[in-house]
Amino acid sequence: MLDAVVVGAGPNGLTAAVELARRGFSVAVFEARGTVGGGARTEELTLPGFRHDPCSAAHPLGISSPAFRALPLERHGLEWVHPELPMAHPFPDGTAAVLARSVAETAASLGPRDAGTYRRLVEPFLPRWDTLVRDFMSLPAAPLPHDPVTLARFGLTGLPPSTWLMRRFRDERARTLFAGLVAHVIAPLGGLATSAVGLMFALAAHARGWPVARGGSQAVSDALAGLLRDLGGAVHTDYEVKRLDDLPPARAYVFDTSPTALARIAGLGRYCEGYRYGPGVFKIDYALDGPVPWTAGQARRAGTVQVGADSAEIGGALRAVSREGRAPDRPFLITVQPSVADPTRAPAGKHVFWAYGHVPHGWTGDLTDAVERQLERFAPGFRDRVLARATAGPPELAARNANYVGGDIACGAASGLQLLLRPRLSLHPYHTPHPAVFLCSSATPPGPGVHGMSGHNAARAVWRRLRQT
Template sequence: MRDAVVVGAGPNGLTAAVELARRGMSVEVFEAMETVGGGARTEELTLPGFRHDPCSAAHPMGAGSPAFAAMPLERYGLTWLHGELAMAQPMDDGTAVVLARSAAETAASLGPRDAGTYRRLVAPFEGRWDTLAGDFLKVPWDGVPRDPLTLARLGLVGVQPVAGLMRRFRDDRARALFAGLGGHAIAPVGTPMTAGMALVFALAAHARGWPVARGGSQSISDALAAYLADLGGTVHTGFEVRRLDELPPARAYVFDTSPTALARIAGLGGAYAGYRYGASVFKIDYALDGPVPWTAPEARRATTVHVGASSREIAVALKAAATTDRAPVRPFLITTQPTLVDPGRAPEGKHVFWVYGHVPNGWEGDLTDAVERQLERFAPGFRDLVLARAVAGPADLARRNANYVGGDIATGAFRGLQTMFRPRVAFNPYATPHPAVFICSSAAWPGPGVHGMSGHNAAKAVWRRLGLSTRRG
């Protein structure tokens, strides 16, 4: 009889397993793929020697994660690499707005009419990331907030749609910046609580940056797995779980899966029938003969580049992906340039480039031309540098990772009560109708991102249920 069995070896499943093993529990992990990683993998998708991240690439929440900060992951090979700028967003006039480690530099890029507004927006939170992240990313039953006033300030701003936050600014440079930050929710700009995501991403940049992991996102998963092994945990790969009775007997089963898969495997019937999946993405990984020739010099210094030159353009693209069956004509793009800071991920002088645009859930078209027209608009000559490309639409993403239902990399739509209460309205979102079954995936609070906090919080729910609090490691 094991104490806990974890299904799925993504960052949340591995984090949950580590947290339980650190407290003296016997843990086994079962992963359907041949390697650990989930949404944090690195593979040669195009040409030999070019190492790409099939899903996540830049990690603002990973570098700022309270769960990861409490683990010695650097001893297991995890190193964060930072570009000169966290993010740049080119404008049609050849300049760019930037998200820098310095709030003052970020504010200056917005122009004189909005610089002061930005500084006033972020000033109450500066220097408070550790307590703010710890308070914001946990669940209410996990003790009182360490800094309730700062958390309340974040809540007052964050509960509104990002469209409301954008109205604070006079010029569209600032509005476009926040529309792009809110776009990480893969939801229309009028969606409640998207302002919170936008603000947290900005604060993370100022506090911890938007780094990439040396060697690729696989390094995060490998570090977690290696730490788990040292704690006595075991990982089985190439083992697809179809029914609960295929697993060893255990006191608790923790699922790093979609709610749909959990209900099917654990025999929970319609427990998550009301859960909804959101828009998808169309992903392209490029092998390039040189760096991206951005017109804006700031974009050449940033590890992440957002492509969307106006708040209206971004809003139209997000709305099309989330509310229609048509892909946007001018997609909003999120891109990363890992080899600017990690040249070993490509042959000498070459580069890998990561990009996705938003499309409707389950969309079956090809967005390649629209993506590359957007890139050529801000980086003329981009197509001339392409040595190879690996294209993945919604169906491809779902085949590679079963959690991405219909290609939804957020494992659940940000809409209605589900924006706040994931995967269902409950005091303990990690518990299920089965007393021994728990969910720890990004379908549960605090949602998507490689930060391990859904796994961290779920592990607390497990050991509270089991009555174990002994810590080791």
Template sequence: MLDAVVVGAGPNGLTAAVELARRGLSVAVFEARDTVGGGVRTEELTLPGFRHDPCSAAHPLGINSPAFRDMPLDRYGLEWLHAELPMAHPFPDGSAAVLSRSVAETAASFGPHDAGAYRRLVAPLLPKWDALVRDFMALPLTTLPRDPLTLARFGLAGLPPSTWLMRRFRDDRARALFSGLVAHAIAPLGGLGTGAVGLVFALAGHARGWPVARGGSQSISDALTAYLKDLGGAVHTDYEVKRLDDLPPARAYIFDTSPTALARIAGLGSYYARFRYGASVFKLDYALDGPVPWTAKEARSAGTVQVGPGSRDIAAALRAASREGRAPDKPFLITVQPSVMDPSRAPSGKHVFWAYGHVPSGWDGDLTDAAERQLERFAPGFRDLILARATAGPPELAARNANYVGGDIACGAVSGLQLLLRPKLSLSPYTTPHPAVFICSSASPPGPGVHGMSGHNAAKAVWRRIRAS
């Protein structure tokens, strides 16, 4: 009998397996697809030699993850690559606000009215970032916070809606950039706790940047897999699990799946019936004949570029996708330029480009034209550089990854109490009514993002249960 079986070889499933194997337990991972990765993959989606990330591309949470930082993943080929600027947010006049490693440079890009307000917001938290990120990503807290005062200060700023936090800023440059940071939650800006989302992404950028993985995001999954195998763990691909009886006997079963799939496989009935899935995205991957011709010079040297432009535009786009059930006429785009940091991702002189805009759950339309018209506003001539494109709306995203129910790449709405208390209102969110069954996907705390902390935290719950038995 195995000590633990993990279903799903995404970053959380692999991290859970590694954490248990490090404690000397026998572990096996079972993955439905023929390769590991979940949402952390790299594939040639357009033309030969152009290596695209179908889902996650930039990794501010990955490089800051306590779980990943505690593992020797660099020995297994993981290398973080940085652009000159972590992120830029261009405006129609050719200028840009930036998220720099430097708080002073970031604040200066907002203009004289808001530079001081931004420094006062982030400067007190940044020196305590390592303790803060461990406390924040361990939510719900199972141990005392390492730095309760800093966590409380972060909570006072971040738990209210982001629209409240942005009242600190007088001009729209700061509000627009911060709105874009919050938009990673794929939820309306006025939701409870959305200020924390923006703060986390800003602080992560200042602390260690927004890098890509050399060779593509698949390098993260491959490093975790190689480390797990060195620890004695096993990985089985092309193995679909429809019921618990499909798996070998084990003391614990940990699911890196959606709550819906877990309930079906483990026979949990309506246990997760109140869990809500959120809006989706429309994903675009491009093979380009050259770099994106941004008007703003800052955008040309940034790894991630937010294409908005204003805070009201971003709010309207998120509201359309999340509440109004329609695709926005002028989408807000989150874009990444992997080949700016890693030329190996495309043939010499060519580039790969990554983008998505927000759309309703299950939407079956095509956002390509609206997205490219938006890009042309800030990078005239973009369309002339397109050699090939690959697109994926909610149905295609759900087909690629069963965790993306309705195309929800966050594996559950990141809004309301479900921002932190997911998938159930519980102090033990990784356990289920079945004493040997646990959940470790991004449907559990601390939520979406490539950080492995849901798996890390779930592994601790499994370890406690096994030791107690």
């Protein structure tokens, strides 16, 4: 009998498996797809030689993750590469606000009236970033923080809605940059704790950057899987788990799946019945003949570029998908251009680039034209650089990965209490009503992103249970 079986080889499933194997437990992972990775994979989606990340590409949470930092992933091929600027947010007038590694450069890009406010917002947290991120991302699994004062201070600033925090800024540049950061988790700007989301991404840029993985995000997953095999763990691909009986006997079953799939597979009936899924995304991967011709020079130097004219336009796009059930005319876009930092992704002189906009849950339309009209506003001539594109709306995303229910890439709405307390109101979110069944996906705290911390926290719950029995 195995000690633990993990269902799903996304970053959380693989991290959970590694954490258990490191502690001497026997572990096997079962993955539905032909390769490991889940939301951290790389494929030639368009043309030969163009290596696209179909899901995650920018890794502010990955490089800062306490779980990843404690593992020898570099020895298994993971190399973070940094663009000159972590993030840029261009405006219609041809200028841009930036998230630079330097607080001073960032503050200067926001304009003289908000530079001081920005510095006062981020500077107190930066010297304590590593401890803060560990305390925050371990909640509620490790209720005793290493630095309770900084965590409490972060809570006071972060718990209110981002619309409150944005009122501290006097000009639109800072408000727009901040609204864009909050929109990364598809949370409504007026939602509880959305200030924490924006602040977390900004602090991550200053503390450790927003890198990409050399060769593609698959390198993150391959490093985790390589380490797992070194530790004696097994990985089985092309193995979709439909019932608990499909799995070998084990003392614990750890699911890197949606709570709904877990309930179905493990026969847990009404477990997480009230769990809500959020809006979907429409994603386009591009092979380009050259770099994106952004008008703003800073955007050409950034790994990630947020596209939305102002905070009202971004808020309107989020409202359209989450409240009005329609695709926005001017979608807010998150775009990543990995080949700006990593030339291995495309043939010489060519580039890979992706963009996604938010759409209603389960939406079946085509957002390509709206996405490209939006890009043309900030990068005129963009369409002329397109060699090939691969599009994926909610149905295609859900078909690629069962965790993206209705195209929701966060595996659960990041709104209301569910942003922090997921998949249900509990101090033990990784446990289920079945004593041997655990959940470790991004449907558990700290939520979406390639950081492995849900897997790390769940593994703690598992090894405690295994040692008790």
